[in-house]
Amino acid sequence: MKPTVAPFPAARLRRTRQSPAIRGLVRQNTLAKEDLIWPVFVRAGEGIEEPVPSMPGVMRRSVDKVVVAAREAVDLGIPAICVFPYTGLDERTEDCAGAWDPDNHANRAIRAIKAAVPELAVMTDVALDTYNINGHDGFVVDGEIVNDATVEALVKMTLAQAEAGADIIGPSDMMDGRIEAMRTALEAAGHQNVMILSYAAKYASAFYGPFRDAVGASAALTGDKNTYQMDPANSDEALRLVERDLREGADMVMVKPGLPSLDICRRVKDTFGAPTFAYQVSGEYAMIQAAAQQGWIDGERVMLESLMAFKRAGCDGILTYFAPQVARLLAR
Incomplete structure (x- = not known):
């Protein structure tokens, strides 16, 4: 689209900014609790x-x-919650069997949530890092994070979560071929209505540090995740990954981390038109909170502005730790 603008003073672009009422009339994007x-x-x-x-x-x-x-x-009107388990080192093993245990923390939480508030959509995390003594999203064999054996384990994890009542499966592992394997297994097990929100473009980012503290992975992790998560320097690769996951049966796709990847969000939405989500990850959240606590920024305004950036970039929804605060503000 090429904008047409009359010469000044026929065009005074400040006219549409002159009052809250006028700004509201021409506002292109809105943030709603349903986005969270x-x-x-x-x-x-x-x-x-x-x-x-x-x-x-x-x-x-x-x-x-x-x-x-x-x-x-x-x-608060928040439509979905995403469950992540915290596990101590004593709960982690090399075979990661806790990941598909029907009675692990996450699966017990799914059942309890669906029993208490069945109308709330429950999303899960599918990756081995919270059950792996090595802290990696996949099995480690002779120093290599192996792909195909990991996918088999992720399928078992997926089915256990679906049986517990999960509405949305969130594969965050970045193994090749896992979406097709999960979709095939879900269909065969009668879980045809369980959705997959794929972490399709997940970068090997430094913004995940606080999350690893939250799930107990920091002390466990050996090495880095560069062989399976994306290089932050790449953008075309993200489109290939998104296309692959959609072809394999993903219903929705995610870009992670969020604010550092707004260009990817825009490209994904423009290219595929699929439901597109971003994760405002722990490092983004922690920086805003820390600066607000120091009085260096207006935390409330920065929070809202950061979330609006996702909508402007084409996202349909956002995973954010700010969800309760935002929902309360939007209800005013």
Whole structure:
């Protein structure tokens, strides 16, 4: 589109900025509570709400407290919650068998949420990092993160989550071929209505540090994730990955991290038109919170502006730890 503008003074572009009413009339993008998915962390125990030091305002919760958070989400009009398990080193193994245990923290939380507030959509995380003694998203064999054996394990994890009642499966592992394998297994098991929101363009980013603290992966991780997550220097590769995942059966796709990848969000939406999400990851959240606590920025305004940037870039929805605060603000 080439804009047509009359010469000054016939065109005074400030005319459409002169009042809140006029600005509202010409506003191109809006942020709504329906755009939000709230990530929450579940751990063992009962009656526990444990602060994550590197993520001010974020808690690790026992299953009973996750249910309280789920009820809060429904009351606020947040449509979906995403469950991530926290596991200590004593809960991690090389075979990662806890990942598909029907009674692991995440699966117990899914069942409890769906029993308490069935109208709330529950999203999950599919990757081995929170169950792996090595902290990686896949099996480690002789120092290599192996692909095909990992995919087999991810399929078992997917089916366990679907059986628990998950509405949306979120593969964050970045293994090749996992979407087709998961979709085939879900169909065969009668879970044809379970959706896949693929982490299709996930970069090997330095913005994930606080999240790894939150799920207990920081102490476990050996090496880096550069052989399976994307090089932050690449953009065309992201489109190839998104196209592959859509062809394999993904219903929706995600770009991660969020704000550093707004150009990718725009390209994905313009190219494919598929439901496109971004994850405002832990490092983004922590930086905004830390600067706000120091009084260096207006935290509320920066939070809202950062989320609006995702909508402007073409995103249909956003995973954000700010979801409850934003929903309360939007309800005013």
